[in-house]
Amino acid sequence: MTLVLHSLALFLVLNLALGLVRAWSGPGPADRMLAILLFGTTTVAVLLLLAYATNQPALKIVALLFVMLAAIGSIAFVQLPTRLRSRKEQRHD
Numbered sequence: 001m002t003l004v005l006h007s008l009a010l011f012l013v014l015n016l017a018l019g020l021v022r023a024w025s026g027p028g029p030a031d032r033m034l035a036i037l038l039f040g041t042t043t044v045a046v047l048l049l050l051a052y053a054t055n056q057p058a059l060k061i062v063a064l065l066f067v068m069l070a071a072i073g074s075i076a077f078v079q080l081p082t083r084l085r086s087r088k089e090q091r092h093d
Contacts, residue, residue, distance in 0.1 A: 005053035012046045033077045040070025 016039060023035035044063045051059035 002053045005049050009046045009049045009053070012042050012049070016042050016046075029077075033074070037070060037074060040066055040073070044070075 019035045019038040019042070023032050023039075026032040026035060043066050047059045047063035047066065051057060051063070
């Protein structure tokens, strides 16, 4: 069973490598943000698989931290255009 879990974790890490290529060559900021969200969710999946395979509950806590960081990053990305627009309006006043 652990061989299957480790194989799945390796597959997800390879998926992260492909996501890195997409983040590097993404034509726009939205594509890059989706790649970053892919990193967050895939990292959580890898950590949870390894936590179960190696019986280390500390990895579950690390996975929870990655979930929170991904949520904060996506909120910051969504609010970025509003902040930039308000800064431009303040400069014109």
